[in-house]
Amino acid sequence: MFGILKGLATTFSTFTRQPVTIEYPDEKRDLPERQRSFPVLTWDFDHDEPFCTGCNICVRNCPVDCMTAVMQDNPKHPEGTSDRRKIVDKFWIDYARCMRCNICVEVCPFEAIVMDNNWSGHEHSVFDRRDLHKDIEDLLASSKSGELSRPFRPLDSINLNEAVAAGEETPEATFVAAMPKAREEQIQRIEQGLGAAIQEREPEVQTTTSASSESSAAEDDFAGLSERKLRARRMKAEREAKALLEKNEEVSQELLYVLGRTESTLYKEITGEDAPTTPVSSSTTAVEPSPASSNSDAGDPNSPRKIRARRMRAERTAREHIEKSEEVPTELMAILRDTESSMYAELGGTESPQVAENKTSNADNSTENSEGNANSPRKLRARRMRAEKEARELLAQGEPIPEELVERIKSLDGTVPSAESST
């Protein structure tokens, strides 16, 4: 009997006590301070734009590669309404892959991404995983709407927890620009007709009057370039011009213009004129063709420029043959001779009268100069390679290497090939 009464008492007390469950989703519990759902981007209410610059630091640090960010030039920067030169253009996070590790928030240098601390941050159930790919609008929505009451960031959270543990007053978050309060202030500014953004700087004065002409832009570019940048442009233009010359092609007027404006010595080599000291106006960007310039010798296969290009090409090919221990073909030797290449004599050719004349008349060509020195390292090397090749060929034909050839190779510090090495 007593047992029955005891059971009824338990039943009755359970029946009358307050429920421990709540009617989710109609009713929701307060979320703890340290909880975090998914990362979201924050909106800068002072400047009416995202904090994110699209710098990709978070993207590179995300352990599961679920983020993508695209940067663009900030159109507000030249207007003077923002200090951000760059701004995010596109941003995606795949919430289906995100593991909510918080790393992106920790590494962001601009406090542009935080962990959502709202119920809405948790409620992302969808029927298709692809709907969990969040774009920039989705990611900014909670911050822009003011829903993001206390963005979760590691430092804020640590300070908060330490204060709570010590029984102190909860500190204000250091990052307030994305807080609902900032949004309210901005709404008030808009209502007063003050505009959304803060004017922080004077608008930039546009130095380019018209962007319609490419040459005009190029001219302005030169006017504002630092020494380092001028040098970089000169080196680039010289590289391009040399490549064209080696291919025996015309150096374009635009390239000549850059060479002239950057005071490249190549300009004089090509045109035969000094580089212009004053800027060429946009309407006369093209350099006036000089007698020695590309246009004037366009039809002349023996112009100095074309001869030089032929000589350089032939020397390059001859060097390739020598490196492979091959004989330099007769046609190549003829080109070297005709283009007055110093390599012609080195390779055993008889100097053309022109070359000989040049050498005697040129005071700089001393006997110490490798061009006139029959025992220069380059020539010795060429002789050694020729001798070694000759010996290898004899061995390949099953013939002995003559004593004289062996002596020659040894005197040139070469290696006499043996039957074993040649196989």
Ligand code: SF4
């Ligand atoms: S929370 Fe972690 S996994 Fe998710 S986006 Fe950020 S870095 Fe990637």
Ligand code: SF4
């Ligand atoms: S969220 Fe931060 S780290 Fe990521 S791209 Fe934007 S500014 Fe860079």
